[in-house]
Amino acid sequence: MRIQLAALSLRRHVSRTLLAILGVAVSAAMLLDMVMLATGMRESFASLLGRNGFTIRVSPRGTLPFDTEATIAQASDATAAMRRIAGVTAVAPVLGTTIHVLGDAEPVTAFALGVDPSVQGDYELLEGNDRGPGDALVASDALLRATRARIGDTLDVAVGFDPQLRTYTGRRRVVVTGRARFTYLSADDRAAALQLASVQAMGGADRTDRVSLFMVRTAPNVDPESARVAIERALPRVTALSTAGAVAEAQRRLSYFRQLAFILGAVSLTVGFLLVTTIVTVSVNERIGEIAVMRAIGVSRVHVVQQIVIEGIGLSLAGAAAGLVLGVFTARYLNSILRGFPGLPDAIDFFLFQPDSAFRALGLLVASGIAAGVYPAWRAASLPISTTLREEAVG
Amino acid sequence: MAIGRPARSRAARQISGVTTRRLRALRRGLPALALVAFALPAKGAAAQRIDSIAPWRGTERTIAIDERLAADAGLRIGDRVILGAEPGSPTGDTVRIAAIVERRADPAEVARSEYRIRMHLDHLQQLIGYGDRVDRFAIATAGGAATDSVLRRINSMAFGFRAYRSREIAVETSKTFLVVSRFHRAIGMITIVASATFLLCIMLLKVDERRRDVAAMRLMGISRTTVIRTVMLESSFVALLGSLFGVGLGFVTAAFVNAHYQSVYRTPLRFAIITPSTVAYSVLLSLVLGIGAGALAARRLARTAPLALFGR
Numbered sequence: 001m002r003i004q005l006a007a008l009s010l011r012r013h014v015s016r017t018l019l020a021i022l023g024v025a026v027s028a029a030m031l032l033d034m035v036m037l038a039t040g041m042r043e044s045f046a047s048l049l050g051r052n053g054f055t056i057r058v059s060p061r062g063t064l065p066f067d068t069e070a071t072i073a074q075a076s077d078a079t080a081a082m083r084r085i086a087g088v089t090a091v092a093p094v095l096g097t098t099i100h101v102l103g104d105a106e107p108v109t110a111f112a113l114g115v116d117p118s119v120q121g122d123y124e125l126l127e128g129n130d131r132g133p134g135d136a137l138v139a140s141d142a143l144l145r146a147t148r149a150r151i152g153d154t155l156d157v158a159v160g161f162d163p164q165l166r167t168y169t170g171r172r173r174v175v176v177t178g179r180a181r182f183t184y185l186s187a188d189d190r191a192a193a194l195q196l197a198s199v200q201a202m203g204g205a206d207r208t209d210r211v212s213l214f215m216v217r218t219a220p221n222v223d224p225e226s227a228r229v230a231i232e233r234a235l236p237r238v239t240a241l242s243t244a245g246a247v248a249e250a251q252r253r254l255s256y257f258r259q260l261a262f263i264l265g266a267v268s269l270t271v272g273f274l275l276v277t278t279i280v281t282v283s284v285n286e287r288i289g290e291i292a293v294m295r296a297i298g299v300s301r302v303h304v305v306q307q308i309v310i311e312g313i314g315l316s317l318a319g320a321a322a323g324l325v326l327g328v329f330t331a332r333y334l335n336s337i338l339r340g341f342p343g344l345p346d347a348i349d350f351f352l353f354q355p356d357s358a359f360r361a362l363g364l365l366v367a368s369g370i371a372a373g374v375y376p377a378w379r380a381a382s383l384p385i386s387t388t389l390r391e392e393a394v395g
Numbered sequence: 396m397a398i399g400r401p402a403r404s405r406a407a408r409q410i411s412g413v414t415t416r417r418l419r420a421l422r423r424g425l426p427a428l429a430l431v432a433f434a435l436p437a438k439g440a441a442a443q444r445i446d447s448i449a450p451w452r453g454t455e456r457t458i459a460i461d462e463r464l465a466a467d468a469g470l471r472i473g474d475r476v477i478l479g480a481e482p483g484s485p486t487g488d489t490v491r492i493a494a495i496v497e498r499r500a501d502p503a504e505v506a507r508s509e510y511r512i513r514m515h516l517d518h519l520q521q522l523i524g525y526g527d528r529v530d531r532f533a534i535a536t537a538g539g540a541a542t543d544s545v546l547r548r549i550n551s552m553a554f555g556f557r558a559y560r561s562r563e564i565a566v567e568t569s570k571t572f573l574v575v576s577r578f579h580r581a582i583g584m585i586t587i588v589a590s591a592t593f594l595l596c597i598m599l600l601k602v603d604e605r606r607r608d609v610a611a612m613r614l615m616g617i618s619r620t621t622v623i624r625t626v627m628l629e630s631s632f633v634a635l636l637g638s639l640f641g642v643g644l645g646f647v648t649a650a651f652v653n654a655h656y657q658s659v660y661r662t663p664l665r666f667a668i669i670t671p672s673t674v675a676y677s678v679l680l681s682l683v684l685g686i687g688a689g690a691l692a693a694r695r696l697a698r699t700a701p702l703a704l705f706g707r
Contacts, residue, residue: 016596341574
């Protein structure tokens with residue numbers, strides 16, 4: 001009965017009701033998008049770093065991984081020292097550099113990683129292998145396209161280009177043995193992975209026994225934080241960063257988006273609340289006489305309040321449902337814009353739909369809709385019946 | 396590069412470890428956009444110098460540090476620090492701080508919290524063993540045709556160099572901000588749709604509330620056109636007042652946003668700017684929506700029989 005009366009009341013002003021639902025839907029969509037933005041970056045970044053089970057990154061002291069071209073000296077000793085730390089199950093050294101693939105045309109420049117293929121966590125092999133005889137090279141699709149090379153081809157690769165003298169610090173012929181997707185790079189990046197020793201040798205004296213970073217895997221029952229502290233204690237010239245620390249750092253750098261999400265989410269919630277309040281208040285004001293009549297014929301105050309609150313819930317629920325669909329579509333669009341950041345790894349998403357967070361946010365909107373209806377409903381139901389009837393009759 | 400106090404003045408402590416070469420941004424998913432430390436000719440300092448002392452005439456080298464480093468490390472003009480090419484390097488170069496400079500309002504630097512120092516070019520080359528090398532030259536020209544001529548000459552004559560217009564480099568390096576700008580525009584569009592719906596709703600309700608007044612006016616013999624015009628005038632007045640209040644609120648919010656983010660990121664950059672075109676756009680939009688909603692509701696009211704409006 002109450003639901004039926006509330007539905008009739010909403011249908012009485014169809015255009016007004018539709019407009020209110022549209023308003024709530026846009027607010028709900030915005031709120032949902034902002035919740036997805038606030039949680040999406042953190043979750044997708046944590047998921048990216050957690051791949052392959054590496055829980056700690058070790059870079060030159062005071063730097064973040066690959067934030068600068070600084071390197072860690074005496075890498076072999078450092079590797080051995082870290083392997084001795086309790087709970088450390090694997091240490092993957094990585095040396096980054098720029099390589100030039102030489103040929104008849106202009107050299108093709110690519111980002112190269114020197115790795116130990118047996119413990120690497122930087123790429124996922126799609127085809128071929130990464131442990132061929134001699135100098136093996138694993139390439140990204142973008143590099144294969146740029147060099148028109150295929151698995152089995154031999155490439156002339158050089159490092160340390162001097163543009164004035166047209167010389168290189170090192171040059172080798174390597175065989176393309178595999179095709180890979182590089183976890184921390186974008187699909188458009190020309191990238192390659194070679195044996196660590198090859199990259200160190202091509203880099204000359206500057207790169208002998210040096211690495212850009214270590215990725216460290218810890219045992220599942222070991223707290224990465226304690227291993228991180230142990231690494232920093234054992235190697236004073238490095239900074240060790242756990243996945244949680246890296247996520248916190250990324251959060252700090254991208255705090256602008258998080259705060260923007262918070263502000264716009266709060267504004268959306270307020271707008272939705274105000275919209276439902278306004279609609280319900282006006283609707284109640286219009287029906288004061290009707291409500292007085294209902295009260296006069298014995299309809300209880302609680303019944304009246306419930307009917308009006310149901311109207312608010314109806315508006316909020318319909319708006320939230322429409323907002324859910326609208327929000328998912330707009331989030332995809334906004335995500336496609338932000339994914340245009342140059343060099344962003346493919347695995348990073350700014351907007352991530354997480355049912356828990358999304359439904360909590362929409363639940364909050366519906367709750368605000370309920371709260372929006374309570375006051376005008378209670379006020380209307382509390383009006384003196386006879387005075388209201390007389391005023392309404394006189395006009 | 397590392398920087399620390401000399402052992403004789405205070406226990407040497409490392410503050411930061413950075414290199415001077417080109418950065419590789421976003422290789423590990425962290426946006427990294429700016430150079431960390433850089434050497435400039437004496438006249439080339441782009442940052443505003445906020446404190447300095449007279450040029451030192453002795454043999455000791457001097458550096459300028461940014462205000463963030465000065466504040467965090469408690470460094471002052473005249474303090475001596477040790478510079479090293481490697482973090483924890485046992486050898487270093489003791490230098491004197493000669494100036495503290497303010498950071499530029501550069502969006503590329505906003506999210507980065509590293510410290511910056513400025514050194515003389517030869518000093519940095521010597522410190523990091525870079526030889527007689529530089530990463531790039533900045534060339535001032537007379538502008539216009541002179542720039543084209545210089546570009547042509549350098550690119551045809553110089554072996555191993557490539558000259559670019561500053562504008563081309565700016566376009567290439569500002570892709571991140573183009574993305575942010577596109578994102579802001581998209582968010583702005585959604586906000587406009589939300590606020591337009593809200594405004595339309597409110598205006599319709601506002602006019603709807605006037606049904607008894609409209610009925611009375613019609614019964615008194617006032618024409619439909621006059622009624623519609625009156626209601627439209629009233630709704631446009633409400634929209635104008637509301638938008639003016641909104642502009643004021645916008646200025647206050649922008650001031651708050653700027654103060655907040657400038658303090659968070661410790662930058663003079665302005666994050667929110669209200670331009671005359673922004674004001675004009677928002678006022679115009681609310682006027683159009685207000686008048687449109689007023690016209691719609693007024694037409695509907697004017698067409699309804701006056702007694703029906705009274706509920707009879």
